[in-house]
Amino acid sequence: MSEQRKEAILSKPALFTPIKVGRLDLTNRIVIAPMCQYSAKDGCMNDWHLVHLGHLAISGAALLTIEATAVVPEGRITYADVGLYDDATEAAMRRTLEAVRYCSDVPIAIQLNHAGRKASTEVPWKKAHQFPPDSPLGWQTEAPSAVPYQDSQLPPVALDRDGLLRVREAFVAATRRAHRLGIDAIQLHVGHGYLLHQFISPLSNRREDEYGGSLENRMRYPLEVFSAVREAFPANKTVTVRISGTDWVDGGWDLEQTIAFSQAVEALGCDAIHVTSGGLHPAQQIPVGPNYQVPLARAVKEAVRMPVVTVGLITEFQQAEAIISTGEADLIALARTILYDPRWPWHAAAELGARIHAPNPYLRSQPRRFKELFESE
Numbered sequence: 090m091s092e093q094r095k096e097a098i099l100s101k102p103a104l105f106t107p108i109k110v111g112r113l114d115l116t117n118r119i120v121i122a123p124m125c126q127y128s129a130k131d132g133c134m135n136d137w138h139l140v141h142l143g144h145l146a147i148s149g150a151a152l153l154t155i156e157a158t159a160v161v162p163e164g165r166i167t168y169a170d171v172g173l174y175d176d177a178t179e180a181a182m183r184r185t186l187e188a189v190r191y192c193s194d195v196p197i198a199i200q201l202n203h204a205g206r207k208a209s210t211e212v213p214w215k216k217a218h219q220f221p222p223d224s225p226l227g228w229q230t231e232a233p234s235a236v237p238y239q240d241s242q243l244p245p246v247a248l249d250r251d252g253l254l255r256v257r258e259a260f261v262a263a264t265r266r267a268h269r270l271g272i273d274a275i276q277l278h279v280g281h282g283y284l285l286h287q288f289i290s291p292l293s294n295r296r297e298d299e300y301g302g303s304l305e306n307r308m309r310y311p312l313e314v315f316s317a318v319r320e321a322f323p324a325n326k327t328v329t330v331r332i333s334g335t336d337w338v339d340g341g342w343d344l345e346q347t348i349a350f351s352q353a354v355e356a357l358g359c360d361a362i363h364v365t366s367g368g369l370h371p372a373q374q375i376p377v378g379p380n381y382q383v384p385l386a387r388a389v390k391e392a393v394r395m396p397v398v399t400v401g402l403i404t405e406f407q408q409a410e411a412i413i414s415t416g417e418a419d420l421i422a423l424a425r426t427i428l429y430d431p432r433w434p435w436h437a438a439a440e441l442g443a444r445i446h447a448p449n450p451y452l453r454s455q456p457r458r459f460k461e462l463f464e465s466e
Contacts, residue, residue, distance in 0.1 A: 103414035104406075104421075105443035108151075110396050111327035111360030113196055113274055115151035115420075116446070118413050119434050122363075122400055122422040123154040123200035123276065123331075125166065127212040132162060132172025133181035139188050146193035148427060149434030149445045151420075153195050155182075157202040157278055160259040164203035164284070167212050168226045173199070173263045183270055190271075192448065198274035199267050200331065201260055201318070205284030206232035206245040206293070207368075219243075231256075233288045233310075234295040239371055247296070256284070257314050264321040274360075275322055277315055279350075280333035281368030285311040289350060290342040290369050308350055312357060319358045329398075330354050331363040334385030337373040344385055348392045355393050363398035363422060364389050379408060386418040398422050406437040438462060 105117045128137040146153050159165040159172040172178045186197065209227040210219045219242050220227025231252060232245035248256065260277075267275055279285040287293040288310045294301050300310050319328050332350065336342045351362050364386040367373050375381070379402045386399035399418035403409050409421050427433050438445040439459045447455075447463040455462045 102410055102438075102441035102443045104410045104441060105438060105445070106413075108396060108419060110152075110274070110329070110420075112325050113152075113327040113360075115196065117149075117151045117434070117443075118420045119150045119409070119437070120152040120398060120420055120422045121145050121148065121150045121154055121427055122424040123156045123278075124424050124428065125156045125170065127167050127169040127214075129169050129171045132159065132165065132170065132174065132178040134171055134178075134185045135181070138171070139185045142185060142189050143192055144431050145427065146189045146195050146197075147448050147451070148431050149438065149447070150195070150423070150427070152274070153189075153197050154276060154422075155197065155199040155272075157200050157204075157283075158263070160201055160203055160263040161256065163208060163228050163231065164205075164256075164259070166202075166204040166208055166283075167210050168220075169212050170204075173201070173266050174259065179266045179270065186270055186272075196273040198276055198327075198329070199272050200276040200278050201263050201267075202278040203256060203259070203284040204230075205282075205287045206230050206236070206238050206242075207282050232284065233293060233300065236293055236295055238282065253300070253310060257310075257317055260314050261317050261321045264318045268322060268326070274327035274329060275318060276329045276331050276363065277311075277318055278331050279311050280331050280365050282333070282370070283368070285314060286333055286342070286369055289346070290336055292336060292338060292341045292370050304346055304349060308353060311350075312353055315354055315359065316357050327360045328358065329361040329363060330359055331365060333368055334364045334366045334382065334389065336369045337367050337375050338370045341370060344388055347385070348389055351389050351393050355395050359395060361396040361398060361420075362389060362393065363400065364418075365400055378402060379404070380412070383412060383417050390416070390418060396420060400424065406440040409437065410441055435462070 208230045222229040230245040235244040235247045237244045289307045334347045382401040386397050390397040396419035398420045400422035404426050
């Protein structure tokens with residue numbers, strides 16, 4: 090055994106210590122971020138989602154998050170997005186979840202979303218563009234204001250008061266469906282340029298009513314939606330938020346405003362906040378590199394009491410351990426990293442000297458030099 094591994098065993102890696110998020114007990118600090126698969130049919134999950142979520146459920150991560158799930162059909166990013174807005178989409182998700190739970194008892198969260206002006210688009214591996222409303226694969230988009238994401242696109246319809254109520258109630262209805270499905274936690278998406286992010290950013294919100302203008306007004310609608318979701322989900326279940334910490338555009342949403350929003354949503358009962366960035370404006374200048382979003386999470390963590398999740402180009406085991414052990418964030422989220430290596434948590438545990446749960450049929454797979462790696466059922 091190497092000296093590095095002996096030291097890791099003695100120090101009990103922070104990445105593999107348990108944490109409570111609301112009333113949800115997580116066995117370690119690794120969560121799987123929501124990752125759109127653009128593979129649904131009429132909002133319904135299918136066999137792809139069963140395989141995708143099934144193998145991630147036995148990855149060793151402490152929480153599995155279902156991809157951005159539209160609360161209304163017109164809230165889908167693409168025609169191939171997952172939804173949770175009618176009996177058919179609920180039944181399809183139930184079938185998937187039953188199979189996943191047969192293989193794993195990992196807690197499952199779902200990210201609820203409305204794409205706003207960034208809806209009605211082509212799937213990303215084809216030529217990126219937005220479909221017009223008269224296209225068989227498109228529809229009329231809606232947003233806080235009639236401001237398109239790109240100048241070449243048709244403007245969205247600005248939501249009126251009836252529209253605001255309709256969308257808020259759709260989030261509530263999806264929340265109730267999620268509870269019926271036995272989902273453990275809800276994450277409300279206020280990032281990546283989608284509808285609730287469009288409300289908080291002055292670059293996309295040009296309203297002149299009580300939902301536009303000042304920071305307080307721009308935060309009002311997302312906070313109303315959060316409160317409605319929190320009220321609709323049982324008090325003993327967890328509700329979190331994912332937020333873009335900055336637009337990376339001068340004059341847009343920034344870290345100072347993110348801290349204000351984080352404090353406001355915490356006061357309403359938010360159990361954790363997941364800090365990402367960007368996605369709102371094509372002029373964004375993102376300094377992409379390892380840990381590039383960690384400073385955003387660290388600043389939010391200094392201002393709130395609830396757990397803070399960081400994400401983005403976290404690929405190395407020691408890198409992740411350093412983030413948690415130095416207190417820069419409470420949890421790390423993996424996205425493309427875990428798609429590339431679905432057993433990343435196993436490998437991290439082996440590197441850091443931790444023990445991790447694995448399904449009994451896989452116990453024989455552990456290398457001899459890591460004979461104490463797996464915990465059986």
